[in-house]
Amino acid sequence: MSTLGAFRKKPDDMGLLGKIGFYFILILGALASVFPFYWMFVVASNDKGAVFHVPPLLTLGDQFIDNFKRVLEKSDFFQAIGNSLFVSSMVTISVVFFCTLAGYAFAKYEFPFKNILFYFVIATLFVPQQLGVLPTYVIMAKLHWIDSFKALIVPAMVNAFGIFWMRQYISTAVHTELIEAGRIDGGGHFRIFWNIAIPVITPAMATLGILNFMTVWNDFFWPLVVLKSREHYTIQIALQQLFTTRDGIDYGMIMSATFTATLPLLVVFLLFSRWVIAGLTSGAIKS
Amino acid sequence: MAQPVLISPHAESKRPFLTEQRRSRITAYTFISPFFILFSIFGLYPIFFTIYLSFFKWDAMGPMKFVGMKNYELITSDPTFWISFSNTLIMGVMGTIPQIILALLLAVLLQSGMTRFKKTFRVLFFMPNITSIVAVTLVFSTLFGNNGMINWMLNGLGLESMAFNSGWWGVKIAISTMVMWRWTGYNAIIFLSGLQSIPTDLYEAARIDGANRRQQFTFITLPLLKPFIVFVTLISTIGALQLFTEPYVFLGQSGTGSTRQEGVTMVTYLYSEAFRNGFFGTAAATAVMLFLVTIIFSVINMLVSSRMGGDTGGRKK
Numbered sequence: 001m002s003t004l005g006a007f008r009k010k011p012d013d014m015g016l017l018g019k020i021g022f023y024f025i026l027i028l029g030a031l032a033s034v035f036p037f038y039w040m041f042v043v044a045s046n047d048k049g050a051v052f053h054v055p056p057l058l059t060l061g062d063q064f065i066d067n068f069k070r071v072l073e074k075s076d077f078f079q080a081i082g083n084s085l086f087v088s089s090m091v092t093i094s095v096v097f098f099c100t101l102a103g104y105a106f107a108k109y110e111f112p113f114k115n116i117l118f119y120f121v122i123a124t125l126f127v128p129q130q131l132g133v134l135p136t137y138v139i140m141a142k143l144h145w146i147d148s149f150k151a152l153i154v155p156a157m158v159n160a161f162g163i164f165w166m167r168q169y170i171s172t173a174v175h176t177e178l179i180e181a182g183r184i185d186g187g188g189h190f191r192i193f194w195n196i197a198i199p200v201i202t203p204a205m206a207t208l209g210i211l212n213f214m215t216v217w218n219d220f221f222w223p224l225v226v227l228k229s230r231e232h233y234t235i236q237i238a239l240q241q242l243f244t245t246r247d248g249i250d251y252g253m254i255m256s257a258t259f260t261a262t263l264p265l266l267v268v269f270l271l272f273s274r275w276v277i278a279g280l281t282s283g284a285i286k287s
Numbered sequence: 288m289a290q291p292v293l294i295s296p297h298a299e300s301k302r303p304f305l306t307e308q309r310r311s312r313i314t315a316y317t318f319i320s321p322f323f324i325l326f327s328i329f330g331l332y333p334i335f336f337t338i339y340l341s342f343f344k345w346d347a348m349g350p351m352k353f354v355g356m357k358n359y360e361l362i363t364s365d366p367t368f369w370i371s372f373s374n375t376l377i378m379g380v381m382g383t384i385p386q387i388i389l390a391l392l393l394a395v396l397l398q399s400g401m402t403r404f405k406k407t408f409r410v411l412f413f414m415p416n417i418t419s420i421v422a423v424t425l426v427f428s429t430l431f432g433n434n435g436m437i438n439w440m441l442n443g444l445g446l447e448s449m450a451f452n453s454g455w456w457g458v459k460i461a462i463s464t465m466v467m468w469r470w471t472g473y474n475a476i477i478f479l480s481g482l483q484s485i486p487t488d489l490y491e492a493a494r495i496d497g498a499n500r501r502q503q504f505t506f507i508t509l510p511l512l513k514p515f516i517v518f519v520t521l522i523s524t525i526g527a528l529q530l531f532t533e534p535y536v537f538l539g540q541s542g543t544g545s546t547r548q549e550g551v552t553m554v555t556y557l558y559s560e561a562f563r564n565g566f567f568g569t570a571a572a573t574a575v576m577l578f579l580v581t582i583i584f585s586v587i588n589m590l591v592s593s594r595m596g597g598d599t600g601g602r603k604k
Contacts, residue, residue: 025392029393029412030411040422051435052435109311127334134340135333136333139333160322218418236421239419258425
């Protein structure tokens with residue numbers, strides 16, 4: 001069917017060779033994306049020497065539990081997971097709430113300077129976080145928030161990306177007539193937001209929530225700056241600490257910790273991937 | 288309109304102070320205020336304070352001492368600063384450009400109508416992005432180890448092993464690979480959503496005119512994808528300039544931090560100036576320099592992209 005002759009006639013059909021090449025690249029890309037996850041578990045489930053085995057070891061072993069026991073000796077692993085869970089949840093709840101409110105206002109209200117304020121929100125996306133990191137640290141010191149979760153939670157409670165993204169969704173998904181009808185029936189502004197808008201936009205809120213949760217869970221720079229004591233470490237700092245132990249690097253132990261720390265996010269992502277990706281693509285710029 | 292409240296504080300008279308319009312304006316401002324309040328405290332104020340701070344000598348505790356341009360002189364006469372500067376640019380180029388080309392390739396392949404398992408591929412390509420950079424770095428530091436898998440593969444191809452964790456280029460290749468691994472799929476998905484917004488009748492019309500795949504790509508796909516390419520390039524460039532976690536974790540095995548010359552970046556330099564050495568003034572000056580570089584690159588980005596040709600697809604004649 002798709003011989004080279006056919007390729008000549010119909011410039012669009014790429015032929016069998018083309019198709020093979022095409023899937024070859026896609027599969028290669030997929031393998032490259034997934035392999036490190038598999039490798040993480042290979043190292044985590046084999047004994048210490050496995051990392052530098054020649055030729056590379058590619059099969060799973062049965063040492064995972066032993067490796068993980070050493071993680072528990074060397075770090076407060078579950079404490080760190082708990083800390084991350086707490087910080088990420090608090091930030092996420094707050095981000096979803098405040099970004100939805102702000103996005104709703106930008107999408108459905110008319111007020112002076114609306115566009116300027118919105119462009120300002122967008123512009124803040126382009127300011128590097130590091131530019132303000134020193135004074136923010138000083139503020140935290142003044143507030144006595146160093147080494148406290150407040151330093152991680154409060155500055156992150158609302159963000160520009162979330163506002164931008166909720167606005168995009170709300171301006172198409174929530175019909176202005178519904179809001180007006182609610183007003184005529186005498187509903188307060190917040191009540192209408194809560195009872196009419198929220199039910200329509202829960203998918204967008206959920207996606208923002210998941211994306212944001214992952215971002216906070218994976219953050220490293222700021223927790224590294226403000227967290228000082230071991231019992232406050234988030235999981236990323238705890239992982240990095242395992243890596244800096246001076247008495248030789250125990251890769252089996254490190255990877256079992258890394259894998260265990262990655263697993264929950266991986267499961268959540270695979271369960272909700274459709275939402276996350278659809279959300280992400282609809283949140284991307286549309287001209 | 289502006290009926291003063293003082294005159295009729297009690298009355299439900301003809302014109303209440305809170306008209307419907309005012310009430311809704313106040314509501315809107317209230318709804319958006321959390322962002323502006325938090326951003327003023329933790330965004331705007333710190334930016335100006337950083338600029339101010341860059342003219343002072345300060346260890347974050349004692350009194351601040353005005354030193355003028357001294358901090359800028361100090362960092363620009365520090366070879367490590369310039370190494371961090373060039374490292375940031377080199378790794379930025381190495382991580383960003385191949386990443387965007389690859390992402391574009393993957394997106395175009397995924398978009399072409401006949402791809403089966405499109406959704407599965409999308410999920411798989413996106414997976415690297417959900418992992419923490421710390422985890423990514425740990426995994427790749429085993430793959431890039433002296434006897435690690437990458438060197439084993441190089442040897443298999445008849446090439447010499449590379450010192451990925453200590454060589455000048457080795458470290459840069461390893462770090463750029465981590466960045467690429469994490470972001471290529473993400474960008475491919477952004478590009479894919481761009482491709483999906485291009486109307487299919489354009490391609491049909493082109494096909495009727497006898498355009499082949501490559502012509503369709505250069506004259507339809509590229510020009511119409513331009514806003515997405517500009518966006519992704521801008522975001523990736525800004526991200527590349529802020530490179531921190533990968534070099535910090537990858538080179539920090541011994542716990543000594545990561546101002547190692549092969550991999551020091553502007554942000555690791557800033558971090559160690561401030562939080563290791565306690566020089567907040569020079570760190571602030573570094574932050575300001577970083578910001579200037581970011582602005583310069585963003586502007587270059589805009590200029591290049593406005594030159595890139597619009598709907599005429601004026602790439603070649």
